[in-house]
Amino acid sequence: MTPxxxxxSSRSAPSGGNCVEVRMSGAVEVRDSKAPRLGSLAVAPAEFVALLRSVR
Structure with a gap:
């Protein structure tokens, strides 16, 4: 991932379905790509890794 x-997300539908985006900026930020003006959720990298492990 480029900082x-x-x-x-590769799971996002190209036709505009569920769209999630992430970026690294010291923290890991997650946002809804259909509504970026609503902001993002920022978590520590270790917390993001723990989240990914728990949902797999």
């Missing part, structure tokens, strides 16, 4: 650049 500072938003990356869309």
């Amino acid at each position: 500072g650049r938003w990356r869309k």
Whole structure:
């Protein structure tokens, strides 16, 4: 992942379905790509890794 650049989930539908984006900026930020103006959720990298492990 390129720091500072938003990356869309590979599970997001190209037709505009559920769209989640993430980026690294010291923390890991997660946002809804359909409504980026609503902001993002920022978590520590270790917390993000723990989240990913728990949902797999």
